Amino acid sequence: MHPFSDLAARCAAMSMSSTDDARQSVLALLQESGSAVLVKALQAVELQRAMMAVGLVSMFEAALQAALGEENGFGAARKLLREGGHERIEGDFADIIRAINVLKHGAGRSHDELLARRMMLPFKVRTESECFEEGDVSELIFLVKVDDEFFQYCASAVAEVAAIVRALKPEAIL
16 A cells, blocks of 8 residues: 555545535536525535545544554654754644644634634634635635635645654654
């Protein structure tokens, strides 16, 4: 079997392409009709994107656990990154982990930590009373905006973390 990181990169690209195609098709149909069915279809695409991001990062944790022989795959990887002098990616990865926690669980400690630094983040985080875009019928209740940029940020970070872990621990099959 090929390493998780190689397969994950291909899967991420295929998934984004298919959701982009679906989104464009629904948006074209919405130009002619504001049907509730079409609005639900657009929301389903947004939900699918969030599920893909959560799935990608969550499955990467399992791959890290197996590769590093650690119960806390994220913690072990972050420690390796810090010890290897990769503070920037460790910080980016920590933010992604927090964002995924917010997508899975909603408001809480991770959300508070992201809100405190949201102007410095490369992705959008909102409070419970805000919306990302006024009038966007596809917007769901997520506190993190899962757009193309966010998903690509997650996929790139997973690939970068995997490459660094492999370089620092060549015996880790990731």
